[in-house]
Amino acid sequence: MGFLPATSNKTLMVSIFLLLAISMSNGQNTAGAPSIGVCNGRIADDLPSEQDVVNFYKINGIGAMRIYDPNQFTLQALKGTNIQLILGIPNAALQSLTNPSAASDFVKRNIVSFSPAVKFRYISVGNEVKPTDPEAQFVLPAMQNIYNALVSANLQGQIKVSTSVEPTLLGNSYPPSAGVFSEVARPYIIPIIQFLASNGAPLLANIYTYFSYIGDTKNINLGFALFTSPGVVVQDGPSGYQNLFDATLDSLYSALEKVGAANLEIVVSESGWPSAGGTAATVENASTYYKNLIKHVKNGTPKRPGKPIETYLFAMFDENRKGPAETERHFGLFSPNKQPKYPIKFV
Numbered sequence: 001m002g003f004l005p006a007t008s009n010k011t012l013m014v015s016i017f018l019l020l021a022i023s024m025s026n027g028q029n030t031a032g033a034p035s036i037g038v039c040n041g042r043i044a045d046d047l048p049s050e051q052d053v054v055n056f057y058k059i060n061g062i063g064a065m066r067i068y069d070p071n072q073f074t075l076q077a078l079k080g081t082n083i084q085l086i087l088g089i090p091n092a093a094l095q096s097l098t099n100p101s102a103a104s105d106f107v108k109r110n111i112v113s114f115s116p117a118v119k120f121r122y123i124s125v126g127n128e129v130k131p132t133d134p135e136a137q138f139v140l141p142a143m144q145n146i147y148n149a150l151v152s153a154n155l156q157g158q159i160k161v162s163t164s165v166e167p168t169l170l171g172n173s174y175p176p177s178a179g180v181f182s183e184v185a186r187p188y189i190i191p192i193i194q195f196l197a198s199n200g201a202p203l204l205a206n207i208y209t210y211f212s213y214i215g216d217t218k219n220i221n222l223g224f225a226l227f228t229s230p231g232v233v234v235q236d237g238p239s240g241y242q243n244l245f246d247a248t249l250d251s252l253y254s255a256l257e258k259v260g261a262a263n264l265e266i267v268v269s270e271s272g273w274p275s276a277g278g279t280a281a282t283v284e285n286a287s288t289y290y291k292n293l294i295k296h297v298k299n300g301t302p303k304r305p306g307k308p309i310e311t312y313l314f315a316m317f318d319e320n321r322k323g324p325a326e327t328e329r330h331f332g333l334f335s336p337n338k339q340p341k342y343p344i345k346f347v
């Protein structure tokens with residue numbers, strides 16, 4: 001049944017499954033945004049042009065997009081579209097942005113010059129930077145400098161500065177109420193959380209039940225990962241968990257509460273399921289995952305019931321230059337020729 005074995009050390013097992021399992025991003029809804037966005041990754045050599053892709057978002061009625069760098073063609077194409085945007089700053093650029101004048105130039109060039117024609121919503125300063133990565137020391141200073149540059153342009157009220165994390169920051173996640181940041185993550189993430197709280201910005205998180213599942217197929221039920229369990233799988237005090245997505249998100253909420261940030265919101269900045277290339281990666285399972293995810297996020301989690309979770313599906317297209325795992329190349333909702341792999345509706 002559940003995602004854990006009958007072991008005396010559930011804490012350890014869950015840490016292990018999260019470590020093995022989850023590698024990409026996560027989130028929740030503030031006013032004015034559609035619940036569902038789609039990530040627009042371009043690590044590929046066979047994709048439609050940036051303008052074509054933006055048109056394709058419009059044709060499909062997708063109201064929000066995440067990009068991973070300030071691609072000038074994409075920003076140009078987004079002008080006047082009303083598509084809400086998460087603009088990513090690549091990890092490799094973080095060190096340079098610890099220089100305030102470089103951050104100010106970045107904001108002028110890539111944000112101020114396109115706003116308000118482009119609807120910037122969040123700036124993700126780095127993606128999945130781990131506490132032990134060499135870039136970790138640059139994340140908060142870069143966030144502060146980008147924030148200060150937005151203040152100079154009087155845009156800090158509408159454009160929020162954050163960073164995308166992965167649930168491996170948790171040292172424990174089972175049951176969700178026991179979620180807590182790991183010792184190694186605490187000195188990295190707590191000052192970032194304080195920064196977010198003081199600026200009214202959400203934490204962005206990439207959440208992949210797929211990686212949890214393939215990391216421990218013996219103990220994690222496929223239905224728990226795909227939102228198809230017929231009933232509660234994990235009972236945690238008053239909260240019953242029928243899917244691993246909610247369980248993971250609520251573990252993060254529990255960890256935030258324990259560091260005094262109970263009011264911080266989480267936006268799921270990536271979530272998805274590959275359609276080929278590995279265990280459980282089939283068109284049918286991917287179709288099931290996205291269909292159920294889109295339906296599910298309208299309702300919130302057991303800890304945040306009734307509040308739609310702002311969620312960015314990963315990703316619009318297959319990216320043939322990604323890796324190393326074969327599955328990394330098969331997260332697209334669409335093939336590069338714009339054919340859907342399965343029927344999908346974004347509302």
Ligand SMILES: *[C@@H]1O[C@H](CO)[C@@H](O)[C@H](O)[C@H]1NC(C)=O
Nearest residue numbers: 222279280281282283284285
């Ligand atoms: C979904 O994944 C499971 C686990 O790998 C596999 O056994 C099953 O055939 C897949 N289901 C479909 C409908 O593709």
